[in-house]
Amino acid sequence: MMRILAVESSCDETSVAIVEDGKNVISHVVLSQIDIHTVFGGVVPEIASRNHIVHMTRVFDKALSEANMSAKDIDLVAVTRGPGLIGSLLVGINAATTFAFVNDLPIMGVNHLIGHIYAAGIEHEMKFPALALLISGGHTELLYMKDHMDIKMLGTTLDDAVGEAYDKVARTLGLAYPGGPVVDKLAKKGTDTYHLPRPLMDAETFNFSFSGLKSAVINLVHNEQQRGHDIHINDMCASFQSSVLDVLISKTKKAADFLDVKQIIVAGGVAANKGLRERIFAEIPDKEIIIPSMEYCTDNAAMIGAAAYYQYLKEGAKKKYLIGGESTIAFDQYEFNEK
Numbered sequence: 001m002m003r004i005l006a007v008e009s010s011c012d013e014t015s016v017a018i019v020e021d022g023k024n025v026i027s028h029v030v031l032s033q034i035d036i037h038t039v040f041g042g043v044v045p046e047i048a049s050r051n052h053i054v055h056m057t058r059v060f061d062k063a064l065s066e067a068n069m070s071a072k073d074i075d076l077v078a079v080t081r082g083p084g085l086i087g088s089l090l091v092g093i094n095a096a097t098t099f100a101f102v103n104d105l106p107i108m109g110v111n112h113l114i115g116h117i118y119a120a121g122i123e124h125e126m127k128f129p130a131l132a133l134l135i136s137g138g139h140t141e142l143l144y145m146k147d148h149m150d151i152k153m154l155g156t157t158l159d160d161a162v163g164e165a166y167d168k169v170a171r172t173l174g175l176a177y178p179g180g181p182v183v184d185k186l187a188k189k190g191t192d193t194y195h196l197p198r199p200l201m202d203a204e205t206f207n208f209s210f211s212g213l214k215s216a217v218i219n220l221v222h223n224e225q226q227r228g229h230d231i232h233i234n235d236m237c238a239s240f241q242s243s244v245l246d247v248l249i250s251k252t253k254k255a256a257d258f259l260d261v262k263q264i265i266v267a268g269g270v271a272a273n274k275g276l277r278e279r280i281f282a283e284i285p286d287k288e289i290i291i292p293s294m295e296y297c298t299d300n301a302a303m304i305g306a307a308a309y310y311q312y313l314k315e316g317a318k319k320k321y322l323i324g325g326e327s328t329i330a331f332d333q334y335e336f337n338e339k
């Protein structure tokens, strides 16, 4: 049995979890800074780092005390190494390194995006080959997983990430940060009446593009305002969301068929989207689809602990300490003649 203490601090959540064998979450503490950043309309990196410093020790203590454990019960320390806000990452890396060093434990750096994918493995059995649709505030990726920790990139966004587009559209409509959950909620009350583009939906590529869609919403809103017309916010949210979901679901379906995968994993903050959860099962009925529950979709340390276990099985844990973070860790491109 492998008991991992995991730390996540790449953006605005300070989180520590203890996870056994990649699945069994023994304790999980997430302290969100959303209330602090919402008044600024987005995450302010310097404020995020400072708050991680203020709260990290308490979050560590709480994760250990909730599990009724001390350092001697831990086998390995894992921490998000990137991508993310560098100041925020460094707080988690320093805390994890110190804890590991003082208690003579090995430490491992984990890619945040791989963490998001492995969130799906906490409550579900992962089956390979799998296709992962990873959608968050900073990323939009279609990934092919031949096996555990064997990940290749099929497609990515050429400009804005989906979550980023949600946040910017929400801002244009005068809605609170983070925009995703608000737009999702209002979309349910509205109708898809505004005509918006479906970028790259029918193009021969697994890449995405969301900045044109975001601009289309902004232009429509400004034009209506100049004419003195009211914007039907619920309808605009419904129109934007149906455009996003049309693109995400159709590309996922095409990729899943092309690769003939056994399972589709949907993960990342935008996987919390209720509209997506309703539509994707209905529209891709012939594939098994797994989505983490809400608490494991947005940033959290349990997913880092889960990913760390499979990383450990693959390459062991030899490091005594980590220095610095990595803000961009890219996946290798999928070669279209392999399978």
Ligand code: KG4
Pocket: 011, 135, 136, 137, 138, 139, 162, 163, 164, 166, 167, 178, 179, 180, 181, 184, 268, 269, 270, 271, 272, 273, 274, 297, 298, 299
């Ligand atoms: O994974 P995450 O917590 O942080 C990153 O790694 O980026 O994702 C945050 C993003 C934000 O852009 C937020 O607006 C979006 O996920 N999000 C949603 C929903 N809940 C969170 N987007 C659409 N619908 C939601 N229900």
Ligand code: ZN
Pocket: 112, 116, 136, 137, 268, 269, 298, 299
């Ligand atoms: Zn994330």
